[in-house]
Amino acid sequence: MNETPQADSLAEPTIYKGLAGVRVDFTAISKVNPDTNSLLYRGYAVQDLAARCSFEEVAYLLWYGELPTEDELAAFEDRERSLRHLDHVVKRVIDELPTTAHPMDVLRTAVSVIGARDADAADDSPAGNLDKGMRLYAQLPAIVAYDQRRRHGLELVEPRDDLSYSANFLHMSFGDVPDLAVVDAFDVSMILYAEHSFNASTFTARVITSTLSDLYSAVTGAIGALKGPLHGGANEAVMHTFDEIRTADRVSGWLDDALANKRKIMGFGHRVYKNGDSRVPTMRAAMEAMLAHYERPDLLELYLALEQDMGERKNIMPNLDYPAGPAYHVMGFDTETFTPLFVASRIVGWTAHIMEQRAANALIRPLSVYNGAPERVVPQ
Numbered sequence: 001m002n003e004t005p006q007a008d009s010l011a012e013p014t015i016y017k018g019l020a021g022v023r024v025d026f027t028a029i030s031k032v033n034p035d036t037n038s039l040l041y042r043g044y045a046v047q048d049l050a051a052r053c054s055f056e057e058v059a060y061l062l063w064y065g066e067l068p069t070e071d072e073l074a075a076f077e078d079r080e081r082s083l084r085h086l087d088h089v090v091k092r093v094i095d096e097l098p099t100t101a102h103p104m105d106v107l108r109t110a111v112s113v114i115g116a117r118d119a120d121a122a123d124d125s126p127a128g129n130l131d132k133g134m135r136l137y138a139q140l141p142a143i144v145a146y147d148q149r150r151r152h153g154l155e156l157v158e159p160r161d162d163l164s165y166s167a168n169f170l171h172m173s174f175g176d177v178p179d180l181a182v183v184d185a186f187d188v189s190m191i192l193y194a195e196h197s198f199n200a201s202t203f204t205a206r207v208i209t210s211t212l213s214d215l216y217s218a219v220t221g222a223i224g225a226l227k228g229p230l231h232g233g234a235n236e237a238v239m240h241t242f243d244e245i246r247t248a249d250r251v252s253g254w255l256d257d258a259l260a261n262k263r264k265i266m267g268f269g270h271r272v273y274k275n276g277d278s279r280v281p282t283m284r285a286a287m288e289a290m291l292a293h294y295e296r297p298d299l300l301e302l303y304l305a306l307e308q309d310m311g312e313r314k315n316i317m318p319n320l321d322y323p324a325g326p327a328y329h330v331m332g333f334d335t336e337t338f339t340p341l342f343v344a345s346r347i348v349g350w351t352a353h354i355m356e357q358r359a360a361n362a363l364i365r366p367l368s369v370y371n372g373a374p375e376r377v378v379p380q
């Protein structure tokens with residue numbers, strides 16, 4: 001595991017397909033430990049942060065390296081609340097897009113527009129990047145909420161500056177603030193999704209940053225990487241799976257077919273965790289609270305049946321997207337909005353990594369082994 005590709009003999013190079021098991025850099029932002037099934041953000045266990053902190057405190061922690069004092073938190077919250085309004089040009093551009101466009105494409109486009117309108121887009125100083133990160137963190141909820149509403153023929157709901165990040169996100173999405181239990185469960189999901197070391201989308205952001213490109217370019221690339229169903233797109237795919245299966249008694253037959261057809265079961269498995277995802281117990285508790293709150297025992301039955309059957313047949317455990325999908329569903333989000341919710345949270349982790357990469361940069365450019373046609377002569 002400590003061997004690097006460079007250590008291989010030139011005669012017989014080893015291919016690290018998918019970069020599996022390769023360590024490409026240090027990071028001080030989070031530690032994923034598959035041996036202990038644990039995840040630390042800046043040294044703090046994620047389940048403790050979810051139990052005791054708000055998403056705002058966790059965002060501050062990931063960016064600044066320490067939890068905020070009371071005064072620091074108040075100033076941070078004030079700043080976030082002051083930046084919540086959807087830019088009118090971004091709204092106009094979104095209005096030009098078909099309502100059939102996938103919300104991840106809308107979000108990617110919106111970030112591009114914000115970047116192209118930022119006169120300081122090229123300022124990649126730590127302060128400049130922190131400022132851009134803060135603006136995106138504050139504005140992505142308005143974009144996600146508005147896009148969902150317009151797809152349902154509903155008007156934009158303006159943000160409220162007397163509400164927390166999560167309460168305001170839900171208010172902009174649904175036009176009212178749900179019970180505190182729902183706000184808390186949503187906040188927990190934001191905390192759990194915020195950061196996960198060198199996952200594919202974060203690595204994409206770091207690759208783009210390594211060329212000295214700007215933060216907006218890195219974030220649009222990361223959104224593209226997160227969209228795929230092997231990564232963030234899995235939370236959406238989990239709900240499609242549930243829609244397909246419909247009831248718990250159909251799980252076994254459905255799984256027979258799916259596995260016989262070599263389908264990947266969305267929301268299960270992980271590149272790093274092989275004995276269960278550190279975040280699942282916390283998200284599962286939040287999801288169970290939501291299924292009880294919205295009186296959906298049928299969905300819990302289906303959830304448990306598929307989890308059990310996958311465990312027994314394949315010994316593959318759920319990842320964070322598995323409990324997040326049904327939780328977002330009962331909260332009232334449409335399925336296509338699930339991965340944009342992931343983006344709204346992960347913007348914090350991505351931008352922390354962009355700043356870390358920028359502070360100790362090396363161009364990311366691995367090697368490949370050519371296996372195409374032998375050298376030949378171009379016909380005259």
Ligand SMILES: CC(=O)SCCNC(=O)CCNC(=O)[C@H](O)C(C)(C)COP(=O)(O)OP(=O)(O)OC[C@H]1O[C@@H](n2cnc3c(N)ncnc32)[C@H](O)[C@@H]1OP(=O)(O)O
Nearest residue numbers: 229230231232234263264265266267268269270271319321
């Ligand atoms: C927040 C996140 O991004 S978490 C990840 C979200 N993604 C998903 O939920 C998509 C479904 N899961 C998967 O496709 C995979 O588990 C991944 C992509 C997440 C991880 O993949 P890898 O580390 O490359 O594992 P790999 O694909 O090599 O799997 C090893 C074996 O388990 C099988 N396997 C892994 N996950 C699954 C799954 N979800 N369903 C069925 N089989 C699976 C593979 O088919 C493979 O079997 P084989 O050896 O017989 O070919």
Ligand SMILES: O=C([O-])CC(=O)C(=O)O
Nearest residue numbers: 195196198199200271272
């Ligand atoms: O770490 C990964 O490969 C995927 C993941 O769980 C995440 O990005 O949250």
